[in-house]
Structures are given as C-alpha cells and as structure tokens.
Amino acid sequence: MKTFKSFHLHGLIKGQRRSLRLLIMLCLGLALALQVGRPASAQNAVNCAAAVTSAPTGPATVSAESRAYGKVLVTGSPGFVGCSLYVLTADELSTLTSGAVPFACGDAPNPLGPPCGATLWPALLTKGAPIAGPGVNPELLGTVTRTDILSGQSVQQVTYAGRPLYRVFVDETPGETEGADLFDPLTSPAGMWYMVEPSRGRPAPGRALMTLETAPVGGTGPLQTVLAVSLNRDFHVFPNASFPVYTLRARERDVAACKEVCAVAWPPVLTSMLPEAGPGVDQDDLGTIVRHDGTRQVTYRGQPLYLFYADVYIPGVTGTQGINGQGKVTPWGVFNTVSPSP
Numbered sequence: 001m002k003t004f005k006s007f008h009l010h011g012l013i014k015g016q017r018r019s020l021r022l023l024i025m026l027c028l029g030l031a032l033a034l035q036v037g038r039p040a041s042a043q044n045a046v047n048c049a050a051a052v053t054s055a056p057t058g059p060a061t062v063s064a065e066s067r068a069y070g071k072v073l074v075t076g077s078p079g080f081v082g083c084s085l086y087v088l089t090a091d092e093l094s095t096l097t098s099g100a101v102p103f104a105c106g107d108a109p110n111p112l113g114p115p116c117g118a119t120l121w122p123a124l125l126t127k128g129a130p131i132a133g134p135g136v137n138p139e140l141l142g143t144v145t146r147t148d149i150l151s152g153q154s155v156q157q158v159t160y161a162g163r164p165l166y167r168v169f170v171d172e173t174p175g176e177t178e179g180a181d182l183f184d185p186l187t188s189p190a191g192m193w194y195m196v197e198p199s200r201g202r203p204a205p206g207r208a209l210m211t212l213e214t215a216p217v218g219g220t221g222p223l224q225t226v227l228a229v230s231l232n233r234d235f236h237v238f239p240n241a242s243f244p245v246y247t248l249r250a251r252e253r254d255v256a257a258c259k260e261v262c263a264v265a266w267p268p269v270l271t272s273m274l275p276e277a278g279p280g281v282d283q284d285d286l287g288t289i290v291r292h293d294g295t296r297q298v299t300y301r302g303q304p305l306y307l308f309y310a311d312v313y314i315p316g317v318t319g320t321q322g323i324n325g326q327g328k329v330t331p332w333g334v335f336n337t338v339s340p341s342p
Helices: 003-010 020-037 089-096 116-120 261-265
Strands: 061-067 070-075 141-150 153-160 182-184 191-196 209-216 223-231 241-244 246-250 286-290 296-300 328-330 333-337
Touching: 070 191, 089 191, 089 261, 116 141, 209 241, 223 333
Parallel strands: none
Antiparallel strands: 061 070, 141 153, 182 191, 209 223, 223 241, 246 333, 286 296, 328 333
16 A cells, blocks of 8 residues: 555645655655554564664575566565665765775765665665575675664674665565665765666666756756756656766776776766667667676767766755756866767
8 A cells, every 4th residue: 555655646735835855754754653553463564664773683585576677686584575675876985995984875964854774775684694585696695784774783784796785765565666776865975776686786777768958057057958867767756857967088098987986976877778868869879888897887979978976956855956067077087968969
C-alpha cells in the first residue's frame, strides 16, 4: 500500500501550494510514524523505508534480482528482502583518504534535518561477515566501520567492491528503485546514487538519456541552452530532472583524465548501453568510452561528459537551477558546457 506517496499524489489540502521541502518532510514523518505505530503482526512485513535505529543482531544478506536497470543488488535479510541497494559516488572521497574525510552520507547536517546514513539513506549494517545470497559474488562483500550512523556507536556497514551499501527512505516496498540515478544535494559533498550490478560491483545506471536544458549561468545570469542528461527518473518528488553536462579540456592526453577526487566533484555521465538522444540532440553525436574502472561513460562527438556537483538541486528543498561549472579551471583541466548541434 502506498502510504505516504498517496498523500503526496493526491494532496492533503487541495488548492493550496506546498513546497517540495514540506512534502518530503511529510513523507518522512509519515514513514517514521507508521514504522513506530504498527502492531506487532505488521512489523514483520517488509518495510524498505525503515530507518536504522539500533545495531544489527546478526549478519546481513545481500542478494541479486532483476530490475529495469538489469541484475542488481538487493537486501536479502529478514524484514528487508527485495529492497533495492545503492552506492554513492561521493563516498569515494572517504575511501581515497582512508577515512580521513567523513563519508558523504552520515550524520552531517542537511536541509531536511534527519541524518542521511540512518534515515534518508539507511546504511546496510551487519553483525559479523555479510552473507552472499543468490547471484552475489562473496569475494566482493566486505565491511567498513562507521561511527556516524548511530550517535557515535561503532557499527559495521556492508560494502560491495569496496563501496558502502544503502537503502533509501522513499523506497517503501521491494522492487522500487526511486534512488536509482539520483543526483543528491543532501549528501556532503553532493553525489550520484546508483544501483549496483553484482558481477563486479560497478554502478548500474541503465540507459542514459541526453537532452537539452535552458538554465541561468551561475544561477542568476543570462539563460543558456546546453546539452544535459536526464536523471532522477524514478524519484517521485523531482522526476526526470535534467542537469548540464560538461567536457574536459584536460592537461594530460588521457581522454578520461577525471578520476578519483576529480570524479567526486565532476561525476562522469554513466550509461549501461548506447545513450539515447532526446529532442534536439543528434543520436550520431553520442557514443561511449570504457573508463579505467570498467564503467561506460557517455561521450559527445568523442568527448567524455561530466556532471558538476554544484549544479545539483531539488526545487523548494535546497539549491537552485543553474549552470555553475562553465569555464571552470581545475587541476585536471578546464570544464565547459556543450552547445547543441545546429
């Protein structure tokens, strides 16, 4: 039953305008209230939206199932069987610094209030070594110690191919994929959420859709129409949002020179197959390259495409629409927007 989504779709008070921030907080509040107030018999049902409120009492199980994004990781543990699992690109910063930098989804303040790693994107915790369910490579399962999930308490979060795994509070039931390909301004720093393919633990982005977007330069400057990618495809609060993409005039000859720290600030535009051209985009201009980690990156006329973390926003929640990365000079080179073909 679509509990809090029904409130969002039909409106609590018709004819009144409500910001998306209020709607998201309403969704979150209802989800938590329902979680706490359910009778004992109902608490055994699968609730993918449940927040992390205590340390686990046993090992977590990770399984694999088919979705529109292909075969992907899901939770196999009791109470969460079939709930989708996600990884966050911005978590790479903590991995690269051996934990010197906090994980991007933890207990840092955010515009919604509830902590990221416990409530918005509940971390998949385990007591003991995680268990590999059907379709999962046990050699890719691991753990990382977190103290920013449960108020300083040391717990183990499940990782896959070194990436921490999470659920999302807007996935209520098994099979939902609202967190897939979601550009998230609430993490610190902002990052991309992806589902995970089980064979090698790479992101499972599905087929990228390239489109055009008209937005103000710098958020307040003149309007400009540029090449963009459509994201948040299943996120009911802000679906099919478009964000500007950029090419990199690299200081090195490496065509995909933006790796590691660079790729946290400028996430590559990923796809599982040949990208699709939306209105105003020529399909012949689109292609892909294989990056150093085996993922496929979208190209435009042979140039790899990137997002910029400062462009992310959710209307009425945080940030504003804008083109904030145009002409940015970085240690890796200069990033520029892409003008549409004539």
